[in-house]
Amino acid sequence: MSKRVLDVGNCGPDFSSIKAFLTKNFDCTLDQAHGMEDSLAALREGNFDLVLINRKLDRDYSDGIEILREIKADAVLKDIPVMLITNHAEHQDAAMELGAKRGFGKLEFGNPETLEKLQPILG
Structure with a gap:
């Protein structure tokens, strides 16, 4: 069964590279979010197997670790x-500590x- 990945905060070219890398190696699909609001909304609406968060969000260069904090607090x-x-x-x-x-x-x-x-998540 195909896995679902939410990619957060990467620019178009980086999203394309991540998508190509993951879909070449795993049976998965990728959705894209750009910030806190759309990330949390997507996670609440869908069943995702993995969230990848860019350390600095492309949209406004805010810290992706804040989205990680919100996910882990929910x-x-x-x-x-x-x-x-x-x-x-x-x-x-720092991310692992959270x-x-x-x-x-x-x-x-x-x-x-x-x-x-x-592999343990998407394999």
Whole structure:
């Protein structure tokens, strides 16, 4: 059965790259959200298997970690796996402290470790 992924805060070209990477390696579909309001609305309306949040949202350069906080504080949404998209280890660490799974950066699509992180959720 196909998995559903919500991609939050990436620009069009980055969304396309993430979509190509994920759909090449997993049976999944991607939806896109741009900020707090549409992300939470999409999550409440649909059944998503994974949320990928850009560390800095393309729309207004706000911090994606705030969306992570809201998801993990919501009793209905808190169990959905979330990963932060960033190349910076310190931001990955901060996201994990809030309940996220260790994510990956846009430069890490070709790394076998990235697929290993995603396999338990999307495989």
